[in-house]
Amino acid sequence: MAIRVTVWNEGRHEQINEEVRRVYPEGIHGAIANHLLTQGMKVRTATLDEPEHGLTDEVLADTDVLIWWAHIAHHEVSDEVVDKVYQRVLDGMGLIVLHSGHFSKIFRKLMGTTCDLKWREIGEKERLWVVEPGHPIAEGIGEYIELPNTEMYGERFDIPAPDTLVFISWFAGGEVFRSGCCYHRGRGKIFYFRPGHETFPIFHNKDIQRVLTNAVRWAAPVDGPVPRFGHHPEPLEKFEG
Amino acid sequence: MAIRVTVWNEGRHEQINEEVRRVYPEGIHGAIANHLLTQGMKVRTATLDEPEHGLTDEVLADTDVLIWWAHIAHHEVSDEVVDKVYQRVLDGMGLIVLHSGHFSKIFRKLMGTTCDLKWREIGEKERLWVVEPGHPIAEGIGEYIELPNTEMYGERFDIPAPDTLVFISWFAGGEVFRSGCCYHRGRGKIFYFRPGHETFPIFHNKDIQRVLTNAVRWAAPVDGPVPRFGHHPEPLEKFEG
Amino acid sequence: MAIRVTVWNEGRHEQINEEVRRVYPEGIHGAIANHLLTQGMKVRTATLDEPEHGLTDEVLADTDVLIWWAHIAHHEVSDEVVDKVYQRVLDGMGLIVLHSGHFSKIFRKLMGTTCDLKWREIGEKERLWVVEPGHPIAEGIGEYIELPNTEMYGERFDIPAPDTLVFISWFAGGEVFRSGCCYHRGRGKIFYFRPGHETFPIFHNKDIQRVLTNAVRWAAPVDGPVPRFGHHPEPLEKFEG
Amino acid sequence: MAIRVTVWNEGRHEQINEEVRRVYPEGIHGAIANHLLTQGMKVRTATLDEPEHGLTDEVLADTDVLIWWAHIAHHEVSDEVVDKVYQRVLDGMGLIVLHSGHFSKIFRKLMGTTCDLKWREIGEKERLWVVEPGHPIAEGIGEYIELPNTEMYGERFDIPAPDTLVFISWFAGGEVFRSGCCYHRGRGKIFYFRPGHETFPIFHNKDIQRVLTNAVRWAAPVDGPVPRFGHHPEPLEKFEG
Numbered sequence: 001m002a003i004r005v006t007v008w009n010e011g012r013h014e015q016i017n018e019e020v021r022r023v024y025p026e027g028i029h030g031a032i033a034n035h036l037l038t039q040g041m042k043v044r045t046a047t048l049d050e051p052e053h054g055l056t057d058e059v060l061a062d063t064d065v066l067i068w069w070a071h072i073a074h075h076e077v078s079d080e081v082v083d084k085v086y087q088r089v090l091d092g093m094g095l096i097v098l099h100s101g102h103f104s105k106i107f108r109k110l111m112g113t114t115c116d117l118k119w120r121e122i123g124e125k126e127r128l129w130v131v132e133p134g135h136p137i138a139e140g141i142g143e144y145i146e147l148p149n150t151e152m153y154g155e156r157f158d159i160p161a162p163d164t165l166v167f168i169s170w171f172a173g174g175e176v177f178r179s180g181c182c183y184h185r186g187r188g189k190i191f192y193f194r195p196g197h198e199t200f201p202i203f204h205n206k207d208i209q210r211v212l213t214n215a216v217r218w219a220a221p222v223d224g225p226v227p228r229f230g231h232h233p234e235p236l237e238k239f240e241g
Numbered sequence: 242m243a244i245r246v247t248v249w250n251e252g253r254h255e256q257i258n259e260e261v262r263r264v265y266p267e268g269i270h271g272a273i274a275n276h277l278l279t280q281g282m283k284v285r286t287a288t289l290d291e292p293e294h295g296l297t298d299e300v301l302a303d304t305d306v307l308i309w310w311a312h313i314a315h316h317e318v319s320d321e322v323v324d325k326v327y328q329r330v331l332d333g334m335g336l337i338v339l340h341s342g343h344f345s346k347i348f349r350k351l352m353g354t355t356c357d358l359k360w361r362e363i364g365e366k367e368r369l370w371v372v373e374p375g376h377p378i379a380e381g382i383g384e385y386i387e388l389p390n391t392e393m394y395g396e397r398f399d400i401p402a403p404d405t406l407v408f409i410s411w412f413a414g415g416e417v418f419r420s421g422c423c424y425h426r427g428r429g430k431i432f433y434f435r436p437g438h439e440t441f442p443i444f445h446n447k448d449i450q451r452v453l454t455n456a457v458r459w460a461a462p463v464d465g466p467v468p469r470f471g472h473h474p475e476p477l478e479k480f481e482g
Numbered sequence: 483m484a485i486r487v488t489v490w491n492e493g494r495h496e497q498i499n500e501e502v503r504r505v506y507p508e509g510i511h512g513a514i515a516n517h518l519l520t521q522g523m524k525v526r527t528a529t530l531d532e533p534e535h536g537l538t539d540e541v542l543a544d545t546d547v548l549i550w551w552a553h554i555a556h557h558e559v560s561d562e563v564v565d566k567v568y569q570r571v572l573d574g575m576g577l578i579v580l581h582s583g584h585f586s587k588i589f590r591k592l593m594g595t596t597c598d599l600k601w602r603e604i605g606e607k608e609r610l611w612v613v614e615p616g617h618p619i620a621e622g623i624g625e626y627i628e629l630p631n632t633e634m635y636g637e638r639f640d641i642p643a644p645d646t647l648v649f650i651s652w653f654a655g656g657e658v659f660r661s662g663c664c665y666h667r668g669r670g671k672i673f674y675f676r677p678g679h680e681t682f683p684i685f686h687n688k689d690i691q692r693v694l695t696n697a698v699r700w701a702a703p704v705d706g707p708v709p710r711f712g713h714h715p716e717p718l719e720k721f722e723g
Numbered sequence: 724m725a726i727r728v729t730v731w732n733e734g735r736h737e738q739i740n741e742e743v744r745r746v747y748p749e750g751i752h753g754a755i756a757n758h759l760l761t762q763g764m765k766v767r768t769a770t771l772d773e774p775e776h777g778l779t780d781e782v783l784a785d786t787d788v789l790i791w792w793a794h795i796a797h798h799e800v801s802d803e804v805v806d807k808v809y810q811r812v813l814d815g816m817g818l819i820v821l822h823s824g825h826f827s828k829i830f831r832k833l834m835g836t837t838c839d840l841k842w843r844e845i846g847e848k849e850r851l852w853v854v855e856p857g858h859p860i861a862e863g864i865g866e867y868i869e870l871p872n873t874e875m876y877g878e879r880f881d882i883p884a885p886d887t888l889v890f891i892s893w894f895a896g897g898e899v900f901r902s903g904c905c906y907h908r909g910r911g912k913i914f915y916f917r918p919g920h921e922t923f924p925i926f927h928n929k930d931i932q933r934v935l936t937n938a939v940r941w942a943a944p945v946d947g948p949v950p951r952f953g954h955h956p957e958p959l960e961k962f963e964g
Contacts, residue, residue, distance in 0.1 A: 090354065090355065092616060109353060110353045110354075111353050112350060112351045112352050112353035112401075112426060113331065113351075113426055113427055114331065114427070114470075116468075116470040116471070117470060118469070118470060118471065118472075118473045119471070119472060119473070120472070120473050120474055120475075120476065122474075122476065124476065124480065125480070125719070127718070127897060127899075129877075129878045129879075129898070129899050130706065130707050130878075130879065131878050131879060131880070131901065132666055132884065133669045133706040133707045133708070133709060133879060134574060134666050134668070134669040134670055134671055134703070134704060134706055135666065135704070135706065136704050138704065138706035138707060139704040139705050139706055140705055140706075141706065141707055142707050143707045143708075143709060143710065143879065152473075152476075154473065154852075155468075155852045155853075155854050156466070156468035156470075156852070156853065156854060156856060156866065157854070158331070158427055158468065158470070160353075160401060160404075160424070160425070160426060161404055161425060161855065161887070161888065163401075163402055163645075163646065164646075164666075164884070165884065165888070168878065168891060168899045168901075169899070170893060170894075170897060170898065170899045171893075172476070172478065172480040172719065173476025173477055173478055173480065174476055174477030174478040174893060175477070175852070175893065176850075176852050176891045176892070176893045176899050178854065178891075183401070184401070184402060184614055184616050184617065185353060185354055185401060186354055186355070186399055186615075186616070187615045187616040188616055189616055221616070222616060222617070222618045222620065222621040223621050223622055224612065224615040224616055224617065224620035224621055224623065225397070225612050225615045225620060225623055225624050225625045226615070226625075227357075227397035227399065227615060227625060228359070228625065229357040229358060229359060229397075229399070230357070230359065230360070231359075231360060231361070232359045232360070232361050232393075232395065233361055233363075234361075235361065235363065235365065235393075235414025235415055236414055236415030236416070236609070237413065237414055237415040237607070237654065237962070239366070239413040239414065239960070239962065333857060366960070368656060368658075368959070370636075370637045370638075370657070370658050371637075371638065371947065371948050372637050372638060372660065373907055374638060374910045374947040374948045374949070374950060375815060375907050375909070375910040375911055375912055375944070375945060375947055376907065376945070376947065377945050379945065379947035379948060380945040380946050380947055381946055381947075382947065382948055383948050384638065384948045384949075384950060384951065395611075396611045396612075396613050396650065397611070397612065397613060397615060398613070402614065402646070402647065404886075404887065405643070405886065405887075405907075406643065406647070409637065409650060409658045409660075410658070411652060411653075411656060411657065411658045412652075413960065415609060415652060416611070416652065417611050417650045417651070417652045417658050419613065419650075425855055425857050425887075427856075427857070428856045428857040429857055430857055462857070463857060463858070463859050463861065463862040464862050464863055465853065465856040465857055465858065465861040465862055465864065466853050466856045466861060466864055466865050467856070467866075468856060469866065477850070478721070478848070478895065480719070480721065572836065572837060572881070591835060592835045592836075593835050594832060594833045594834050594835035594883075595813065595833075595908055595909055596813060596909070596952075598950075598952040598953070599952060600951070600952060600954075600955045601953070601954060601955070602954070602955050602956055602957075602958065604956075604958065606958065606962065607962070634955075634958075636955065637950075638948070638950035638952075640813070640909055640950065640952070642835075642883060642886075642906070642907070642908060643886055643907060645883075645884055654958070654960065654962040655958025655959055655960055655962065656958055656959030656960040657959070665883070666883070666884060667836055667883060668836055668837070668881055707879070709839075709878075709879035709881065710841070711837075711839040711840060711841060711879075711881070712839070712841065712842070713842060713843070714841045714842070714843050714875075714877065715843055715845075716843075717843065717845065717847065717875075717895070717896025717897055718896055718897030718898070719895065719896055719897040721847065721848070721895040721896065
C-alpha cells in the first residue's frame with residue numbers, strides 16, 4: 001500500500017522573494033511532493049497559511065509520514081497544531097524535519113533541547129559523508145553527497161545524540177555537522193536532514209531526493225504494539241508477596 | 242571541591258500521611274540529604290511549598306546537581322521554575338530524577354516524550370540488574386540490588402532510548418523496566434533512577450544510597466566548552482568559494 | 483525481489499536426541515526454513531556436517547541474510563568459514579544469531595566480547611517485553627511475547643550495548659535479559675534473538691516466527707555506499723596547506 | 724589513589740627515523756608519560772621490543788589504564804600478549820588507542836570490525852569539534868582543537884557506532900572523521916583518539932595533552948560488579964514452574 005506523505009511548508013519565502021519562486025515555482029513543498037509522487041507514494045501538501053495550517057485532524061489521521069520545512073515563522077505555528085502533530089508522532093507517524101526546521105516548535109518539543117547551531121550564508125561547499133553505509137537511508141547514495149553551494153550549519157548542534165547517525169557534513173569554511181540523525185520517539189520515527197535552503201536548489205538534487213525517498217520509507221509507521229500505560233493492579237504472575 | 246547538591250522534594254506526602262512521616266521523619270529530601278552529607282558533599286534541600294519552590298536563581302546558580310522527587314503535585318510546579326531548571330540543565334547542571342519524578346514537568350520537557358509507564362502497588366519484589374558493570378554509577382554495587390517490597394513500574398516506559406542503560410529491573414509480578422538511564426542533554430547530564438516509593442523505605446537501603454552517591458558524582462558538571470550559537474558570518478578557513 | 487535466506491544449523495542435537503527430532507522432525511533449520519518459505523522468501527538450509535559446513539563461496543554470495551543456530555559444536559566450525567561469513571557480514575549480508583548461537587565464533591568475533599551469560603534449564607516462563615514499539619522487528623507483536631517453558635538466559639550478557647534494544651526478557655526465576663539486540667557492523671546488520679531452545683518448541687510459536695520474518699526483512703542488505711579505504715593522496719579540496 | 728598508567732609504544736619509528744627522534748627525543752611514549760606524570764598519575768612505559776612487549780602479567784595486573792600507540796609493526800605484536808590485554812580490558816582495565824593504533828590487533832579484536840579508514844599525509848589542517856560538551860573527556864577544551872598540520876584520516880571509519888561520540892574532525896582537504904569515540908566493552912572502557920602522528924608534534928599540544936589526561940580519568944576502572952557467568956541451576960525465586 002502506498003505510503004501517505006504530507007509535505008508541510010511554511011511557504012512564506014515563496015510569497016515574498018522572487019528568487020525563491022524562480023527556484024521553486026511550485027514552492028518548496030511542491031518540489032518535494034513532485035519528487036515523492038514519482039516514487040509511488042500518495043502525497044499531499046499543507047502550508048502555514050491554510051486553516052489549521054492545513055493539518056486538520058483528518059489530514060493528520062491520513063498521514064503516515066509528515067515532512068516539515070520552515071524558517072521564518074516558527075512562532076506563528078499554533079501550539080494546538082504542534083500538540084496534535086506531537087501526539088501523532090508518538091502514536092507512530094513518521095516525521096522528517098528539514099534544514100531550518102531544526103528550530104521548529106515540533107522538533108524542539110520532541111528533542112527536549114534547544115536544537116541551536118551555528119550558521120553562515122555565503123554559498124560555500126558542503127560534503128555529506130555517509131558514516132553508516134548499511135542504513136536504509138543511505139541506499140543508492142555514494143560515499144558522500146556534494147553540494148556546491150549551501151548555507152553552513154555548524155556544531156555544536158544542541159540535540160540529543162541520535163539513535164543512529166547516518167551523515168556528517170564537511171563545510172569548506174571549517175565546520176562539521178551531524179546532518180542525518182535518526183530517532184525513535186514514542187512509537188514514531190524522526191529523521192532530521194540538514195540540507196535544504198530556500199534559494200540554493202537543494203531539493204532538485206538527485207541525491208537529496210533519494211535520501212528523502214529513503215527517509216520516508218524508513219520513517220513509515222510499523223504495526224507494532226500499542227503500549228497500555230497506567231494502573232495494572234493485577235500482577236501477571238502469582239508469587240509469594 | 243565539594244559537589245553542591247540540592248535535593249528537591251514535593252513534600253506533600255509527608256504532610257498528609259503519617260506512615261510517610263514515620264518512614265521519613267525528616268522527609269524524603271531529608272533522608273537523601275543526610276546520606277549525601279556523609280559523602281563529603283555540600284547539600285541543601287528545597288520543597289514545593291517554599292517561595293519559588295525553593296529554587297531561586299541563587300539556589301540554582303549554586304547547585305551542581307539537582308535531585309528531584311515528586312509524585313502528586315507535578316502540576317503545581319510553576320512553568321517559570323521548570324524553565325529555569327531546564328535552562329540550568331542545558332547549561333551543565335546535573336539532574337537526578339527519582340521514581341515518580343518520571344512524570345514531572347522537567348523530566349518530560351527534557352525527554353520530549355510522555356514518560357508514561359505501567360504501575361502497581363502491591364509491595365512485590367524488585368531486583369535491579371546491572372547491565373553495564375564498568376559504568377561509574379555501578380561502583381560498589383553487586384550484580385543486582387534486591388528490594389523486597391516495591392511499587393512496580395513496567396515497560397513500555399515511554400522515554401528516548403538512554404545514552405547508557407545501567408540497570409534493568411525484574412518484578413515478581415511479571416514486568417521489566419529500564420531503571421537506570423543516563424542522558425546527555427545540552428551540557429548537562431541526567432540520570433533517571435526508578436526506585437524510591439514514599440512508604441517503602443527505599444532511600445534507607447545502602448545500595449540505593451550508593452547509587453545516589455555515584456549518580457551525583459557522574460552528573461556533576463564538567464568545565465567543557467560553552468558553545469557559541471547563531472550567526473558566524475566569517476568562515477574559519479579561506480577557500481575558493 | 484525475494485530475500486535470499488540461508489538457515490544454518492549445527493544439526494547435532496537432531497542426530498543424537500530423539501526428543502529434538504520429535505519437536506523438529508526436519509531439524510531446527512527445517513522448521514525455520516519452512517516458516518520463511520511461507521513469507522515469500524527464497525530459503526535454503528546448511529548444516530555443520532556438510533562440506534564447508536554448507537557455506538561455500540557460492541552459497542554465501544547468494545545469501546542476503548544468514549540465520550545461525552548452534553549449541554554444542556561451536557569449536558567444530560572452521561575458522562576459514564567463520565572468516566568468510568565475517569567478511570560477508572561486513573560487506574552487507576544480514577546475520578541473525580539465535581539463542582545458544584551467542585557463543586558461536588562468528589558472533590563473538592563480530593561483537594568483540596565474550597558474549598557470556600547466565601543460564602538455567604528448568605523450563606520456566608519467559609516474557610519478552612517490547613521496549614521499542616516503533617521498530618520494524620516489533621511489527622505484528624503485542625506488548626510482550628509469552629513463552630510458557632524456556633531455558634533461562636540472564637544478565638550480565640557480555641555484549642556491546644546494542645545500537646537498538648528491542649526486547650527485554652523477564653524470567654520467572656528472577657532474571658532479566660536483553661533478548662532482541664540490533665547492531666550495524668561494517669555494511670551489515672546483525673540481530674541477536676534469545677529464544678530458541680532445541681526441545682522447547684519455540685520455533686513453532688507464531689510470535690517467534692513473526693519476529694524472524696521481521697528480522698530477516700530488517701537485516702536484508704541495502705544498496706548503500708561501498709567505502710573505499712586506504713591511501714587517498716589527493717585532497718578533494720584545494721587549500722592553502 | 725594515583726591512577727596507574729602504562730604507556731605502550733611500538734617504538735620503531737624512533738629507531739629508524741631521525742626526524743621522529745628530534746620531535747620525540749624520549750619516544751612518543753616518553754612524551755605522553757612525561758605529561759601524565761605532571762597530572763599526579765603513576766606512569767610506566769613499555770615497548771614492542773621488550774620481552775613480552777613489556778606487558779608481563781605483573782605489569783598488566785598493575786595497570787589501570789593502558790595507552791596504545793603503534794603504526795608499522797602491528798603484526799609483530801604476539802597474539803598471546805594481545806589475548807592478555809584483551810582479557811584485562813574485559814576485566815576492567817581502561818584502554819586508550821591513539822591514531823594509527825586503529826589498526827592494532829587489540830583494537831580490531833575489541834571492535835569486531837576492520838577499523839579501516841582513508842588517509843593522506845600532506846600536513847593539512849585538522850579541527851576537532853566537540854559534539855558532546857558535557858562529557859568529562861571535553862573538560863578544559865574549547866569548542867574545537869585546531870592542529871595546523873596533521874595526517875588526514877577520513878570516513879568511512881569502519882567501527883561500531885561509539886557509545887558516545889565526543890569529537891568530529893574536519894580536514895582542510897575535504898574529509899570528516901569520528902575522532903573521539905567512547906566504548907564500554909566487558910567491564911572496561913575504551914577511548915579511541917585520532918590525533919597523534921609520529922612527526923607532527925601532536926603530543927606536545929596542550930589541548931591534546933588535556934584530552935589524554937581526561938581520557939585516562941574517564942577510562943580508569945570502577946569497582947563495579949564482577950558478573951558470574953555460566954550455569955545457575957537454582958532460580959532466585961520460587962514459582963509454580
